[in-house]
Amino acid sequence: MKKGLLIIPVLASTLLLGGCGNQSSPQHKGTDSTQTSKVAKNSHVSHASSKAQQSSEEDQGLWNQSKSQKLAAYMQTWGNAMGQHYESYGPNHDTNFYGCAFPSQLDQILLKVDNQTVTMKWSNDGTGNATYNIVGIYCDSANAKPMDAHLYFFTFHDDEPVVLVTQQTNGNIMKSNANQPDDGLHFKETANKDLKNAFKQIANGETPAAPSGTDTANNFDSSVATSSSSKTSSNSNSNDDQNVPDNFPSNMQGTWYTYDSMSDQVITLKIDGNKVTSEGITLEVHKITPDQIKQNTANPPSSDSSHRYWAYFKSSNGWLNVYGWYQSAGTGTFYKVDTEDVNGQQVPVLEQASGTAMNIDHKYYQSKNMAMQQKDHNQSSQNQDTQTADDD
Structure with a gap:
């Protein structure tokens, strides 16, 4: 921008020099015109370079507002493809995932990934000291069938993008001195290839491809965590209602x-x-x-x-x-x-x-x-x- 501001005085001095040259030597017209063109061209290149540098700096960061907007747009498209409707949550706007308020209760709930206790924190830029630094929370609990809600955490783990999911409805999830090995809210990495790839692309500053909607087995996070022990629930429910739990949520x-x-x-x-x-x-x-x-x-x-x-x-x-x-x-x-x-x-x-x-x-x-x-x-x-x- 500073070089752009210098165009006016440089052009003015060139014109003045050109005027003096016209009085003494007309053949300098071509040289002066070339000089003016070079200044304008250099200014344009400098401005374009500055914008490219700014865009590059944004893409190099783990997370920013631009990437957050891309994720929001993708989740709307992906949710439609999955027959689900997701809402975005964050600071001052908590989830109600079977009563769990995220991100407010991240410190109060015992969080586990693949049965290992972890820490999770909200992060605006993807950095932090937690095991998983959360940059996006999406949940369909407001629109899902009873006991069939999905909770997705979009995180950075060791600076790598990781999408975590849970559908757990049962068990003791609050932190206490009496916690048992199976206690806690259990997450796993999503099995959905479209979602994993899209988050990686967004994290790299790219625009994600539209969800393929193919390979259903690998593109659907089923109810594999409906109890505190994360056991796969049976599809043959015992009464006419689908997805009723074994225990109270x-x-x-x-x-x-x-x-x-x-x-x-x-x-x-x-x-x-x-x-x-x-x-x-x-x-x-x-x-x-x-x-x-x-x-x-x-x-x-x-x-x-x-x-x-x-x-x-x-x-x-x-x-x-x-x-x-x-x-x-x-x-x-x-x-x-x-x-x-x-x-x-x-x-x-x-x-x-x-x-x-x-x-x-x-x-x-x-x-x-x-x-x-x-x-x-x-x-x-x-x-x-x-x-x-x-x-x-």
């Missing part, structure tokens, strides 16, 4: 608290694996076949103490439906984890609903103090649901 695991206005006390609900306990009663969730459902509802045994507190899962519009083993009427109990603003912070809330309208009966929080703090809010929800039921 990981974001529901733990002890929850809610204020109950009827008893004027805090009620505790504990979820552990396939069990849910509240007010001294524990329900165990088990797999069931369609034939068993028909048999149980048509001819329930008069006495079966072993299955008295058994239940099974159904999926319903993003809710997890817990249905009694011998239940033949009613809707069962619905559970879903959402987030709620408490003192300016987004906190997980376990919602419990019932009825065909899925009226919220209780909102459970992760501490007694928060349950008491939010009791008026919880009570207003209960009153609203009661009013809705009365209106019906």
